[in-house]
Amino acid sequence: MKRIIESYRRRLATEEGWTLKRGTELRVALCYPNTYEVGMANLGFQAMYELFNRIPAVACERVFLPEDAEMREYEKARTPLLSLESQTPVRDFDVLAFSISFETDYLNMARVLRMSGVPLWSENRTAHDPLVVMGGAASTLNPEPIADFTDVIAVGEGEILAPKLVDLIFEHRDSKEELLLALARVGRGFYVPSFYDVTYTHDGRVEAYTPNVSGVPLKVGRAVAAENPKEGSLRRAIRRGDLDVANSLRETDVFAPSTVIWAPEAEMGERFLVEISRGCSQGCRFCWAGFNYWPPRVVPARDVLAKAAEWRGKTDKIGLVSTAVCDHPEISEILQGLRAMDYRISVSSLRLDQIEDELLDALVESRDQQIAVAPETGSDRLRKVINKNL
């Protein structure tokens, strides 16, 4: 156990920006079901850390699946899984909030629960066990494989769901059953699997969800953050030259997910990542991101550049995160601002028909070796069928 604690403290010493709050009313263990190197490169995970810790009554600490050497130490010491910040047993937290981006991590989620000593099946948990919440892209997209291990599945965006979850936990501290009912009855954003009977067709597809308690919705809607300006509204205002409207959209107070912990030992740990937009207006028929994050929203250039300026003292590498970077109505302003700060820029993905010289110049100047484009198929006919019109 001593070795595990020492290795966690060594890791913390390499980082900047982490938080350790003591004496708060609610403790949340934010679990990434993969190793530290992978988890710390995940912007959604970092965003949830920031969102929970912004709430004064909440202390949020990180938990990762141990790497091989750490795993051997855990097995040797027969120690339950510990949080990174305070090295507290995970099972002592009030809430275990998983951030799951990939279905392949579902198995790791079960390993984290087992290593923590928290009952694997939700029906075996008592009021003394932590509340197990799953969130993230994978669990929103396909919750059923993990439904039996889960008390609550968060459906939608963390900016809305984290404060709502915390409020309801405080309102229903004395009864887990009442808390689950209250969450399910919100109607949007919280799916409580134990309140539904699920039937399947003969080929294994979900046929129907039937509530087994009253007052819960037949269908759980996703919760969407509404503060960010809509991409289309800002583009139209800029195109029309309507500065009043454009400026009022830009002035909205938005939450922009970005790196909050400087973690040089993680994948892409020396790069400052910032989300510049969410969702996509192109409407490709197969694309989950386009539908799930509808309507497409942006982080105004002003906010992206302000964050970039704060981080410039630590790094000269920045990654712009978006489903379609060039769709941002202020992409030119963002690139010019970042180049003026002497940033080396990389981008998450580009549409083939939107690659402008200005962006290529910025990438060449940054000595970025790669771009990702997705033509999907070599056939124009098939591209029309899937509505990917390049």
Ligand code: SF4
């Ligand atoms: S352009 Fe890309 S992100 Fe947008 S809908 Fe099509 S596949 Fe999805």
